Amino acid sequence: MAEGARRIRVGIDTGGTFTDVVAVDEDSGAVVTTKTPSTPANPADGFIAGIEKILDVMGASGRDLTAVCHGTTVATNKLLEGKVERLGFVTTEGYEFMLEIARQAVPDGYGNSYFWVKPPRIVPADAVRTVRGRLDATGAEVRPFDEDDAVAAARFFRERGITTIGVCFLHAYADDSHELAMREVLRREHPEAVVSISSEVLREYREYERAMTTLVDAAVKPNVSRYVANIHERLDALWSDDGDGPTRGFYVMKSNGGVLSADEVTRQPITTVLSGPAAGALGAALVAGRAGFPKVLTCDGGGTSTDVSVVLDGEPTLTTEGSVGAYPSKIPMIDVVTVGAGGGSVAWVSPEGLLKVGPHSAGADPGPLCYGRGGTDPTVTDAHVVLGRIPPHLLGGEIPLDVDAARAGLERLAGTLGLDLERCAAGVLEISAWNQANALRQVSVKRGLDVRDFVLVTFGGSGSLLACRLVDVLGLAGVLVPVNPGNLSAFGLLTVDVRNDYVQTLVARHDGLDTAQVAAVLDALTARAAAALGAEGFPADRHEFVRTVDLRYFGQAYEVRVPASAGSPDAAWAAEVAGRFHDEHRRLYGYDFRDDPGQQVEWVNLRVTGVGPISRPEPQTLEPRDAASPVAPGDLPGQRGTRAVCFDAADGHVDTPVLWRPDLRAGDTFPGPAVVEEFGSTVPVHPGFAVRVDDAGNLVVTRAAAPTEGAR
């Protein structure tokens, strides 16, 4: 390392409106944050601007950067917008209509099959080619791979200029030789093509889901590659990497709660589809864990939507049943439910004459009426500003808001409904809170959890605005608002280990399980994980491997995942795994067949996750209040003034203390009503609630009736 160079790690999260940046000085532990506008036309511009801005704030240069961790929406947006370029699909003979058939499921209500119009398939039927050759479920060859069909398929795509191709052969999860042969033919006949093969993307049975996951991976590959290469080039210029400096890492956040080096990401771009939400949940998990809360619901409120997820003991819950936009993805990803309830959600009257909020959004542009950019419909943000729950400006005063325009819009709405203005605005917020509450219930009920045991961590620009109502509606234990809530996702990026998932389907009944074969598969998966960690620069002594196994009772169609210990697989090891499966099955479903010899346990998938640990930022502490920062008599701590705020339409606007969060100190407590403001975020504290500032500077909001630690 060069003499005198600092060691700075940066987390940078690109959102729809702003790019959030958090940097930690690894020597001093100091954490610095900033924001720059996002640049959707070329996200790399906003990214580099953010890096330059934070370095400027820290008085540092590009040479001081040791690592940059990035949460990106490039893949997500590509899928959400459905702007998928022309793709080709190669599969086994007899299955050319796999995508047309899908799983035959019609979404939503009974009777919808009469009018449902299927969304267009990711690959049209005429861009699907089949190849003869067949494996069975064990991977054994039934009929050989047909090279002539493969060549014909490759030439078909080449002649038609289709350069992005996904390959999924039946049972390729069990044996990849036919898919490797296909890729070789494509390489030879159609060298320009970008190819994803299912045995590399997802080694798991169920052909439709594996094919879709493979095609989604292929679809986002060109964009993600271009984007990452572009940033990498500009980062190299910034940290003037001449090859003999320190090892510098450019990492991208993955949907599974780990990071991967950017170069590796371009080979598995599908793993980044929930990059941003995963970072936020991880940040919330770390902050809540340090504050002593093991059961957490996260609520990340943005302009157009709110993401909610569940964190148990510091680990965000994952799912392999996820989807992005219209596309299912079986890749392990954080289990996020997105509800169309954000600051820009539009309030409207349905044909039935009922008041509705969302799911459509005015977004950031034109945005709410109070942005004064040509918005025409009242939004949730307009209701907040009319009621005084947020200040009449954004970002600590940088952007003024047009309160009159918001008021006029809501008055029109109130007139239609026959309500007075305050009742109407409060009603819009109440409906929005219930929409969020129902989403939070869905994520918890699905796991058999009772929300009343949970603390809600609120972040994002609008995440905390309805926090008190959510406590009330859901009966939550309380709310934790972290330091710099607008930057929590970027902060989360600094807390993440390198993680790679590997899976191999191996269907076998427990009684006849060949533990030597299991050991061989686990060894092979571990070797792949180790190779990837080595390539990421982790020495072997820092590699960690986590094994999990998916099992089911013979006859069931869905599996339960349980951890498996590190030891050498033998009969006792296998029995321990089966025992965990019985336990977990009972926990999830209320029964098990532990003592029923008629019910066989079946092994389905073996999984190994390779983990390369990264040092996390040291916990920051906030100074307690001392003589140098007295509280004025009659004021609340940190009070800067008062504003007329309406919390309850029946009480109208009441004079309410406005607190400046940077002026709060550890140990401060105060009751609602109050409004806590800071750069980029506001917390309205309703009457009947109390706030405590903990040692880390988090705001802990609880109902006043509940005993709060250290209450005065």
Added chain:
Amino acid sequence: MTATPVPDPFTDPEGYLASAPVNPAGLPTAYEHGGRLTDAGTTADPVLVEIVQGTLASVEMEVETAIARTSRSPMIRDAHDFRAGIHDRQLRKLTGRSYSALVHPVVRDFPVAQMREGDVYFHNDVYESEGGIGHLPDLCVTVPVFHDGEVVAFVQAFGHHDDIGGAVPGSMPSDARTVFEEGLSVPPIKLWDAGTPNRAALRIMTRNSRMPDSLAADLDAECSACLMGARRLGELFARYGREAVETAFDAILDATTETYRREILDRIPDGTYVWEDYAEHDGVDEPTLHAQRITLTKASTGGPGPGDGGPRLVIDFTGTGPQARGPINHCGDYVGGNFLKKWLAPVLRNLADSPERMAELDVNEGVVPLIEMRFPEKGTLLTPVYPAPTNARTFVILRLLGVLAGVVAKAVDGRMPADQETIRYTGVYGKDAHGEDYLMREVLGGGSGGRYYADGEDTIHVVPDSRNLPTEFTESRFPFRVERLGLAVDSGGAGRHRGGLGYEKHMRMLEDAHFMSIADRSILACWGVKGGRAGRPFEVTVDLGGPEERVVDALADAEPVRAGQVIRIRTTGGGGWGDPLERPYDEVERDLRWGKVSFEGARADYGVVASGSTDDPVLDADASDALRSELRAARGEQPFFDRGPGYARLSGGAVAADVDWL
């Protein structure tokens, strides 16, 4: 029951509308139901209405999620054959995403005033269910919701359990002659008494099932899910008070009534329309036309509302065929057809402005006041007499959706979807390579009908979220290889908007086995409308391309198949919509390119002349123009509906029914 003949609706509409409907089942008892909770015109807080409606939808979903998570039967967990519903104390259904059973039989037998918190009621007895339960495997649980010690609502769920006893595993004997062969019937009972489960009742039920453990688990799942839902609803009442919540309930149902009045009923011109369709066999007798007939009368007055009232629909099933000896009967004539009104109303949504709007419309009790149902006397497919069997009543009640779609189509010049598939089961069973018994049974969908705005969709299924079985799953479990899982080319009914395609599945058996099938539409086809042609029917061929190749009956219990032989299953294509000779050439060319229509099919069905290959079809527009005018000139006047060539086989030679003409 009236002895006076009912006036003919076509010749004496006033007399018909004024006459008392025949209601052979009568009303259950004198208990109060179906009324408002607040005075008409009570002002509701629009904010609270939205919160209450959102909470009802959320509770419904939470109950269904909890059942899916903890139940055991594959029909519930995988095929999603279960439903939850929330009803108010007037027994009106408040939720609207799916059908549900009825609370009426529970309050008929257990007065509401005597219910206690923690009570759970159970029933599956078809004839004691007031028409809410169609066959015995549907186990129904009802939990009252309390506020201040009084019952204010009900949470109910039913799910299709694997086995409730009777003559065959699965409790669905296709040749049943009475309900006694179909399993254990339980009339409404108190399964939990103020929080205490009735062990004796549970023991009797599990003792009668071939799968006692999963029966117990399913019941447990339904009970705990409904109790959770009842607690959640109780919290809503506690938060806002009974009056405010009940005002919101009325407002939600009123809004549905108003929406259907404005966006659905107003689209149907006043008048009387009649149509019928058929089940083709009942599992006992030889195939024949089992008619289901609807005479639909729309009047602009006489419905609910002030003055002369608003519009109303009369759905009259007179003319429906006699009760079948086999199990395709459905008990429809109870509580004035309350269950069938909510079962059939989803089809009316097709009259709304766009598919997006159709999907938004809920079907709750708000539709009930707009519809009057009239039933024939006892002894028909829809008014069966105990103990007539009912386990395969899906053939009838799913067909009824199509009958209603068809009769409405006659009223609105065809602006309704053509016909789509019904439920069918196919499977194989035998011993696997280890000598162990196995049964593979699946529900394969078919094509949906063409719509005036779009083609039908391929391989859909009417039950929401019901899924097919992945080849990679079945091949790891059962001794066969799925050589092809594709679409049946040309199976979609030809039309300006083509019907969706059915499956074509080829299974090569690796061990000797038996094939089973419970399906209809193997002779009759999914009908096309307004010039659209019928789709291709269901068909199973065994030993495809081999020396023993043969077509197998759609009702097959044990067709032998030898190792190495291939079974080919083709499922129904949807009916076409509009004249196929009007289908634009580029759409026919795309169908050729996509392999959904063959070159022969393009010529015969669409009058399109094309050469070349599937990858590069070359369409000859001049030759096609000429062929189309030739075909137009050659065909005579066409009926409004096309039922396909199978109809003549059962009708004694007629190619169309009298009611098929406008």
